[in-house]
Amino acid sequence: MPPGYVDHKEAIQKRLRRVEGQVRGIQRMVDEDRYCINVLEQVSAATRALQSVALELLDDHLAHCVTDAVIEGGDVATAKLHEASAAIGRLVRS
Numbered sequence: 001m002p003p004g005y006v007d008h009k010e011a012i013q014k015r016l017r018r019v020e021g022q023v024r025g026i027q028r029m030v031d032e033d034r035y036c037i038n039v040l041e042q043v044s045a046a047t048r049a050l051q052s053v054a055l056e057l058l059d060d061h062l063a064h065c066v067t068d069a070v071i072e073g074g075d076v077a078t079a080k081l082h083e084a085s086a087a088i089g090r091l092v093r094s
Helices: 004-031 036-072 074-093
Strands: none
Touching: 004 036, 036 074
């Protein structure tokens, strides 16, 4: 079964490349001894961007993988629900 995000994989990759650029920018800021608060602001922006991607992936997972498993029922459904719950927990703690 393909992942739930397969239909907009390119858009997700584009967003991840943007985050990668943000992280490289943060590295340059540290190399250039930029003011701590400015670096922290950029770290916060990159973190929010990654969280946004994570939420989109989670939404896709719930809408496709978990929904399909619930329709199938049984142990598969239970496993997918536990897996999704654990992923949500990790996102909340991050």
